Amino acid sequence: MKGCPLNCPWCHNPESKSPGRQISYIAEYCINCGACNVVCPITSAANVTTDRSKSRSSAARDSDKVNPEIDRNHCTVCGNCVEACPTAARRLIGEEITPGQLLARVERDRPFHDQSGGGITFSGGEPLFQPRWLIECLMRCRQTQWHTVVDTCGFAPADLIAEVAPLTDLFLYDLKLVDDGAHRHFTGRSVKPILANLRTIDSLDIPTWIRIPLIPGVNDDRETLDTIGRFISSLSRVNRVHLLPYHQIGSHKHQRLGQTDQSDQPVAPPDVADKGPGEVGQRLSFESAVKLLNQFELDVIEGG
Numbered sequence: 001m002k003g004c005p006l007n008c009p010w011c012h013n014p015e016s017k018s019p020g021r022q023i024s025y026i027a028e029y030c031i032n033c034g035a036c037n038v039v040c041p042i043t044s045a046a047n048v049t050t051d052r053s054k055s056r057s058s059a060a061r062d063s064d065k066v067n068p069e070i071d072r073n074h075c076t077v078c079g080n081c082v083e084a085c086p087t088a089a090r091r092l093i094g095e096e097i098t099p100g101q102l103l104a105r106v107e108r109d110r111p112f113h114d115q116s117g118g119g120i121t122f123s124g125g126e127p128l129f130q131p132r133w134l135i136e137c138l139m140r141c142r143q144t145q146w147h148t149v150v151d152t153c154g155f156a157p158a159d160l161i162a163e164v165a166p167l168t169d170l171f172l173y174d175l176k177l178v179d180d181g182a183h184r185h186f187t188g189r190s191v192k193p194i195l196a197n198l199r200t201i202d203s204l205d206i207p208t209w210i211r212i213p214l215i216p217g218v219n220d221d222r223e224t225l226d227t228i229g230r231f232i233s234s235l236s237r238v239n240r241v242h243l244l245p246y247h248q249i250g251s252h253k254h255q256r257l258g259q260t261d262q263s264d265q266p267v268a269p270p271d272v273a274d275k276g277p278g279e280v281g282q283r284l285s286f287e288s289a290v291k292l293l294n295q296f297e298l299d300v301i302e303g304g
């Protein structure tokens with residue numbers, strides 16, 4: 001599901017951040033044919049299409065005038081270029097679908113899921129960012145006995161969590177930091193509602209797996225992980241933690257969406273950056289981080 005209230009620089013799903021539809025451009029697939037320029041209604045985005053009488057083949061002959069890059073300042077995401085592109089170098093990211101349409105679509109795979117023990121995972125982006133749509137889907141899933149998972153960052157109003165939790169079979173709950181200042185610095189949002197919502201879900205006894213992405217320079221030091229481990233161990237029922245190794249597979253996606261990739265430059269929050277290098281918390285290897293969290297008697301699973 002598209003749309004997310006956080007702005008994490010390490011995000012590996014940048015196509016899910018914006019709630020609206022987007023156009024991506026994959027330069028490696030482009031053959032410079034100019035078909036996108038011919039159909040694009042935005043003249044400033046079309047070096048070739050200013051002359052609309054030109055056919056696609058003549059546009060191809062003028063390949064030195066082809067500009068396959070998207071003018072994102074003027075693009076209306078009409079999708080014309082996606083239809084016209086012969087190599088799928090232009091793609092539409094995002095599709096509108098009703099809960100009924102979605103359920104009808106997944107129903108076709110029911111025999112497979114019945115055999116594998118699978119179900120439906122609502123992920124993103126942030127599924128709670130489209131609350132009415134999500135709740136309608138979860139209610140229909142309950143009626144039709146689909147197992148449901150909500151994969152969330154937890155940043156949502158408390159009353160929404162209270163409404164969604166009883167309709168959810170399992171939460172996958174992202175937790176990056178517990179310190180409010182650091183969380184605001186890196187994600188742009190307070191961690192307080194995230195922690196409060198996690199406590200609510202815990203008190204309702206809804207199965208929850210916490211997912212911690214281990215991000216260099218953000219939360220891979222002893223002190224930070226210690227604080228996270230302490231918080232999780234203070235919960236009554238939730239004790240399963242998935243520690244996720246950091247990767248940068250989202251880098252190429254940023255380029256395709258015309259965005260700047262920030263995933264290689266998470267920086268320490270100001271109160272840490274002001275200190276000398278020797279005073280910054282000791283960074284831990286992935287294995288050491290697992291060991292540290294295990295000390296809190298958590299069920300720590302690597303990856304997943």
Ligand code: SF4
Pocket residue numbers: 023036039040041042045070071074075076077078079080081082
């Ligand atoms: S989606 Fe954007 S770039 Fe593509 S044809 Fe429409 S306005 Fe032009």
Ligand code: SF4
Pocket residue numbers: 029030031032033034035036037066067068084085086087088089090
């Ligand atoms: S239509 Fe596709 S392949 Fe042709 S120039 Fe545009 S992006 Fe490249």
